[in-house]
Amino acid sequence: MVSAALAREYPGLNGSVDAGVFAAMPGATLEPELPSEPPREIRIVSPELYNFTTIKHMAINLLRSAPGKDSLRLRRKVAAWDDDFLARLIAA
Numbered sequence: 001m002v003s004a005a006l007a008r009e010y011p012g013l014n015g016s017v018d019a020g021v022f023a024a025m026p027g028a029t030l031e032p033e034l035p036s037e038p039p040r041e042i043r044i045v046s047p048e049l050y051n052f053t054t055i056k057h058m059a060i061n062l063l064r065s066a067p068g069k070d071s072l073r074l075r076r077k078v079a080a081w082d083d084d085f086l087a088r089l090i091a092a
Helices: 004-009 019-024 047-064 072-081 083-091
Strands: none
Touching: 047 072, 047 083, 072 083
């Protein structure tokens, strides 16, 4: 039986194929070709991203230093909603 891929590539093949005839075909192999892997991309991290990370760490440290037993998530929300709370965080 001929696979669908071989039938598309060699339209003259119908049914079973003799191994000798198949081996004589140019470029014919019995094993399927696996697609080659694309080259890995090299990611270059820009220095600006380090600045944002540093600012984010500083903001989280300020939120952690706030008094009270509220969660970090709630402190972040309150700091976004309440300008007085935000000013107290920055001043502390």
